[in-house]
Amino acid sequence: xxxxxxxxxxxxxxxxxxxxxxxxxxxxxxxxxxxxxxxxxxxxxxxxxxxxxxxxxxxxxxxxxxxxxxxxxxxxxxxxxxxxxxxxxxxxxxxxxxxxxxxxxxxxxxxxxxxxxxxxxxxxxxxxxxxxxxxxxxxxxxxxxxxxxxxxxxxxxxxx
Amino acid sequence: xxxxxxxxxxxxxxxxxxxxxxxxxxxxxxxxxxxxxxxxxxxxxxxxxxxxxxxxxxxxxxxxxxxxxxxxxxxxxxxxxxxxxxxxxxxxxxxxxxxxxxxxxxxxxxxxxxxxxxxxxxxxxxxxxxxxxxxxxxxxxxxxxxxxxxxxxxxxxxxxxxxxxxxxxxxxxxxxxxxxxxxxxxxxxxxxxxxxxxxxxxxxxxxxxxxxxxxxxxxxxxxxxxxxxxxxxxxxxxxxxxxxxxxxxxxxxxxxxxxxxxxxxxxxxxxxxxxxxxxxxxxxxxxxxxxxxxxxxxxxxxxxxxxxxxxxxxxxxxxxxxxxxxxxxxxxxxxxxxxxxxxxxxxxxxxxxxxxxxxxxxxxxxxxxxxxxxxxxxxxxxxxxxxxxxxxxxxxxxxxxxxxxxxxxxxxxxxxxxxxxxxxxxxxxxxxxxxxxxxxxxxxxxxxxxxxxxxxxxxxxxxxxxxxxxxxxxxxxxxxxxxxxxxxxxxxxxxxxxxxxxxx
Numbered sequence: 001x002x003x004x005x006x007x008x009x010x011x012x013x014x015x016x017x018x019x020x021x022x023x024x025x026x027x028x029x030x031x032x033x034x035x036x037x038x039x040x041x042x043x044x045x046x047x048x049x050x051x052x053x054x055x056x057x058x059x060x061x062x063x064x065x066x067x068x069x070x071x072x073x074x075x076x077x078x079x080x081x082x083x084x085x086x087x088x089x090x091x092x093x094x095x096x097x098x099x100x101x102x103x104x105x106x107x108x109x110x111x112x113x114x115x116x117x118x119x120x121x122x123x124x125x126x127x128x129x130x131x132x133x134x135x136x137x138x139x140x141x142x143x144x145x146x147x148x149x150x151x152x153x154x155x156x157x158x159x160x
Numbered sequence: 161x162x163x164x165x166x167x168x169x170x171x172x173x174x175x176x177x178x179x180x181x182x183x184x185x186x187x188x189x190x191x192x193x194x195x196x197x198x199x200x201x202x203x204x205x206x207x208x209x210x211x212x213x214x215x216x217x218x219x220x221x222x223x224x225x226x227x228x229x230x231x232x233x234x235x236x237x238x239x240x241x242x243x244x245x246x247x248x249x250x251x252x253x254x255x256x257x258x259x260x261x262x263x264x265x266x267x268x269x270x271x272x273x274x275x276x277x278x279x280x281x282x283x284x285x286x287x288x289x290x291x292x293x294x295x296x297x298x299x300x301x302x303x304x305x306x307x308x309x310x311x312x313x314x315x316x317x318x319x320x321x322x323x324x325x326x327x328x329x330x331x332x333x334x335x336x337x338x339x340x341x342x343x344x345x346x347x348x349x350x351x352x353x354x355x356x357x358x359x360x361x362x363x364x365x366x367x368x369x370x371x372x373x374x375x376x377x378x379x380x381x382x383x384x385x386x387x388x389x390x391x392x393x394x395x396x397x398x399x400x401x402x403x404x405x406x407x408x409x410x411x412x413x414x415x416x417x418x419x420x421x422x423x424x425x426x427x428x429x430x431x432x433x434x435x436x437x438x439x440x441x442x443x444x445x446x447x448x449x450x451x452x453x454x455x456x457x458x459x460x461x462x463x464x465x466x467x468x469x470x471x472x473x474x475x476x477x478x479x480x481x482x483x484x485x486x487x488x489x490x491x492x493x494x495x496x497x498x499x500x501x502x503x504x505x506x507x508x509x510x511x512x513x514x515x516x517x518x519x520x521x522x523x524x525x526x527x528x529x530x531x532x533x534x535x536x537x538x539x540x541x542x543x544x545x546x547x548x549x550x551x552x553x554x555x556x557x558x559x560x561x562x563x564x565x566x567x568x569x570x571x572x573x574x575x576x577x578x579x580x581x582x583x584x585x586x587x588x589x590x591x592x593x594x595x596x597x598x599x600x601x602x603x604x605x606x607x608x609x610x611x612x613x614x615x616x617x618x619x620x621x622x623x624x625x626x627x628x629x630x631x632x633x634x635x636x637x638x639x640x641x642x643x644x645x646x647x648x649x650x651x652x653x654x655x656x657x658x659x660x661x662x663x664x
Contacts, residue, residue: 005590008586008589008590009590012586012590012592013331016331016335019335019338020334020338022355023338023341023353026352026353026355027352027353030350030352034620037348037616038347038612038613038615038616039612039615039620040348041345041347041348041350041352042352044341044608044611044612045338045341045352045353048334048337048338048341049338051330051334052331052334052335052338055327055330055331055334056331058327059327059328059331062327074589074590075384075589079384079385082383082384082386083380083383083384086379086380086383086553087380087582089554090376090557090578090581091578093554093557093558093561094561094574094575094578097561097571097574098571098574102561102562102565106558106561106562109554109557109558110551110554110555110558113550113551113553113554114550114551114554117550118548118549118550118551119550120550128551132555132558136558136562140562140566144211144214145214146210146211146566147569148562148565148566149565149569149571
């Protein structure tokens with residue numbers, strides 16, 4: 001799987017333009033005109049969105065005109081594989097964190113990556129994850145009094 | 161000499177045991193952040209801001225500023241020893257720094273880099289000391305239209321002077337402005353662009369966006385290429401250090417030129433990255449014939465480092481005096497100031513002189529602290545980079561998410577970090593600049609408010625931006641900054657057609 005840069009350029013420019021359309025559209029509902037107390041709430045975002053839409057489409061067209069047929073690669077399969085093997089555990093980390101809290105999420109994430117991708121001994125990896133979670137707790141909850149997201153485990157252990 | 165007296169008072173604020181300790185901690189954290197790929201100065205400062213909510217603002221800004229200096233120094237260490245720029249602004253240092261280190265002169269390369277960086281930073285602080293009162297006094301004459309014109313100037317300067325394609329810079333700015341309008345509108349009190357999502361009512365925090373774009377985005381860039389640390393020996397030999405310091409006066413011309421470039425690019429929103437590249441280019445053109453550049457020529461290290469640091473420090477001047485940051489990190493710090501309840505801008509000099517001058521004085525001290533610390537800790541941080549990526553990668557990721565969560569204790573922000581991480585990766589790969597996005601997010605509200613007020617003043621006519629010589633000349637300058645480089649480029653492009661990669 002190889003994605004060419006030119007395709008990605010056009011795609012991203014179009015997506016940004018669509019975002020501009022969405023911003024302008026969302027502002028239209030707020031009123032983009034002029035009231036007794038000055039511009040309406042949607043006035044500023046409407047024009048920002050409009051300009052974004054124009055700039056995005058202009059960039060897409062510009063790219064096609066100037067660089068059509070160029071073969072520079074955006075990402076090759078090897079890079080995509082590396083990227084996914086990093087992104088997927090990271091996404092899983094977010095989901096686990098939402099369910100079980102940041103401490104457990106971070107510990108499991110470190111454990112998994114060190115064990116599966118770093119080829120460490122699972123016990124060593126688990127120690128690493130737990131050690132990291134504990135140091136997070138010491139720095140944030142204890143030293144700076146900034147509580148992090150907690151889950152069922154902390155509730156069970158009565159740590160608040 | 162009024163400034164000198166104020167500076168002395170500033171030193172009294174800055175030289176206390178607590179503040180000195182804070183500087184050391186800040187510089188050390190900055191070095192860590194600068195050394196590790198994926199953690200950069202803007203991102204590091206963002207991660208630290210939630211922890212400063214309870215601190216006294218003077219201590220907090222000293223901590224953040226020291227971290228910034230540390231990060232600038234840390235970035236050079238990895239550039240030279242590993243050929244991996246820890247910061248975007250130290251890319252130009254790899255051109256000659258790494259080859260020199262490969263030749264077995266790593267101490268010489270590091271000393272050259274740190275000493276010239278220190279000199280650049282000191283020049284920057286001296287400029288700030290001399291100009292800040294004047295700039296703030298100048299800004300006191302500003303009304304709403306003038307403020308809008310200054311923000312406009314900042315945006316235009318990014319478009320005209322940045323190294324990316326103008327259209328992409330414009331898009332990046334507009335995305336930032338659009339993001340800044342999400343949530344409760346401060347003027348009319350209506351909810352905007354939340355699309356029915358309750359989580360968006362409070363708006364999108366720029367800190368979360370910075371952590372995603374710069375933190376996760378940068379680490380994804382690192383991951384895709386696989387990580388190869390081919391470090392060179394990192395032992396520091398004290399005799400070499402002194403020999404190199406003695407060698408430094410020989411490069412006085414490069415030092416002067418690069419400081420001037422850095423000061424200019426720092427005050428105008430060119431930023432440290434552009435400054436270091438420009439300075440490298442100028443040094444290559446203007447230096448006396450000798451060893452070729454790119455093979456370990458000393459001027460090739462001195463030039464980008466001096467400019468990088470003088471730009472980095474000078475970026476604080478427009479932030480403090482006008483409330484217009486000229487680099488991504490300064491933008492994040494300014495956001496921090498606003499969170500602590502301070503309004504950056506000319507009034508800050510009148511109402512909080514101890515804050516402003518304490519910060520400026522601390523910049524002298526912490527840059528010297530940074531030079532000493534960075535020399536002493538090179539082996540330590542070189543060892544840090546030898547930790548396998550399977551360990552350090554997830555640690556960086558986890559810290560980014562933890563930092564984003566602490567901004568407002570919202571789980572929704574975790575998804576935003578992930579989203580902006582992917583956006584940051586795609587933007588970097590397609591060379592969309594990220595700094596304008598951050599600047600626009602931080603300035604968005606202020607720009608909108610001043611635009612709003614100007615429009616009320618003039619009853620909706622854009623003529624208000626040319627209603628007096630001051631605002632008129634700023635607006636005209638802003639437009640010229642955009643138009644002139646395009647015309648120059650157009651003429652150049654008529655002669656030769658570039659490829660996607662060569663169009664900057």
